[in-house]
Amino acid sequence: MSAAETGAEARTIVALGLEGSANKLGVGIVKHVYPTGVPGDAELRPEMIEWANVRDTYNPPPGEGFLPRDVAAHHRATIIMLLNQALAEAKLTPKDLHCICYTKGPGMGAPLQSVALVARTLSQIWKLPLVGVNHCVGHIEMGRAITGAENPVVLYVSGGNTQVIAYSQQTYRIFGETLDIAIGNCLDRFARVLKLPNNPSPGYNIEQYAKRGSKYIELPYTVKGMDVSFSGILSFIEKLAKTEADKYTPEDLCYSLQETMFAMLVEITERAMAHIGSKEVLVVGGVGCNVRLQEMMGQMAKEREGKVFATDMRYCIDNGIMIAQAGALAFARGFTTPIKDSWITQRFRTDQVHVEWRT
């Protein structure tokens, strides 16, 4: 039936997305098309067209981590250039946009704030509504859109987050998570101990070293119910690297660290799949780029007659278009964030979001 026959008006939403909760600053533009209008109670599945996805990463020198103050300075210095780049890439002007989506949280305070300031200012200049987006939900929605996974168990793994999530009744429920630090954080800190370069990311360099390792060194393995704990394995391997550097090569240490920590993640993901009866896994977040993790997850899924979905580095690493994606879905349902409510928050649980665009 055509739009004219049903009486529903075709609708297009063009959303700008701004992301800067950690050391990656991203600007993205997405277009959602609803040829027969926005469906009332049904799940929103617009035609999605990507128009821009640009990013710039702040990398400190090897052996150093990044501090919020320095990340915020990087974002402030770079965002206007990225905005212009994104609009040019999309061949759009501000008149073509419908909403400004930005990361409300979770993440680092000063960086989040610097991006939110720009979002609020643009919103007033261009007279467009603001849409505050949960960073994790951004990853999930982009993953779903790119891979087409129907209703997967989601493993969200990054520098700041490690969660096993499944959708239920308009909420992304957290089934399992880390009891202390995120896996990406653990990898980053170990990379610092080994003084690996931070470019393009510490985790990427650990992955390359691990590929050259082959000796399995026994490390603490900690799964508690559906949760995992990484602080024990981190302190153990940091000690090994410092006190027994003659006995174990960095390649073998990286190899063993990945094999052990990734096995923990695969285990809790599998438990969630068994618990809810799901056959699909979607891996999102920066650590999701890791090929070995994808391999191990794939092996587990195959044995259960299931399937793993993953995205490439355009989307698994923090980016602006995922914020536009999740924001546009919420916006289609009438969700906006008044400027006085557009404060940022370092803590924002994935399950606090009302997922109105799904049934």
Add this chain to the structure above:
Amino acid sequence: MSELPHSITLRIPFSDASLADIAKQSLEVDPVLSGDKVQLTVAVDGRYLVATCNGDTLRMVRVSINGFMDSLILVTRTLEAFA
């Protein structure tokens, strides 16, 4: 507040009142940390953005104002680029 002895007021001129107001609305949303030791408020007076900072120590005032300036400059650069 009488308990916060150190104070500074900045008056920043914009080319017109509507721009000063945009800056105010963007800047006033995020609360200042250590709210009991330092306070920063923004207001508009004609085409001026007026920022007032009261703090327990000079250091706190200086740190807050420095942070505020970074944010202000970002907002004005955004206005320059897109308004």
Add this chain to the structure above:
Amino acid sequence: MAEQVLIRQGAEARVYKTTIDGRTAIAKQRFSKKYRHPELDKKLTRGRLNQEARSLKRCKEHGICAPDVIRVDKESATLYIEFISGPTLKEWISGSTDEHEQGELMDVVGQILHRMHSHNIIHGDLTTSNMIINDEPVLIDFGLSQISPSAEDKAVDLYVLERAFISTHPDSETLFARVLEAYRRDDAADAVLRRLEAVRQRGRKRDMTG
């Protein structure tokens, strides 16, 4: 060996119903996970088999209801234990409407957990599927268990159960609160419950620096 009927295939093990020495029994056979490095796989499979057997025996020694261990077969990574009939706590809660009965059962669960922790047995995977309601609640699935005196480990044990409760039975906060009330029997339990609050906060306070 008598005939085995597969009753469940979990993530880690196949569970069969069978008979041994005339008794109805469960055979829990752990299988290799191919995604794991073989050395890690062996360590986990063997370790968990031994841990489970050890914890079950320890429970029995201290009067905590758990299935009898009939046989441990290391070669096939199979644990033979007494078959316990009855619904899981999960099934029981789903099928119950009597709030008074529910509360009373939660009291018993809290007391059992307290007794278990007072003997430094950490279950490691407390869920409402890992308790069978027979005459008394019976704890099963001790594969992730360990022995530990630390309040932190006991708090995490309860935290795992709390999360399992909430994700499986929405609006079950009052039920779980009953469990904790019954658990709070002495100073040691108090210390654990204070740690539990800290563990809960960690979940809500994850920050990205460091």
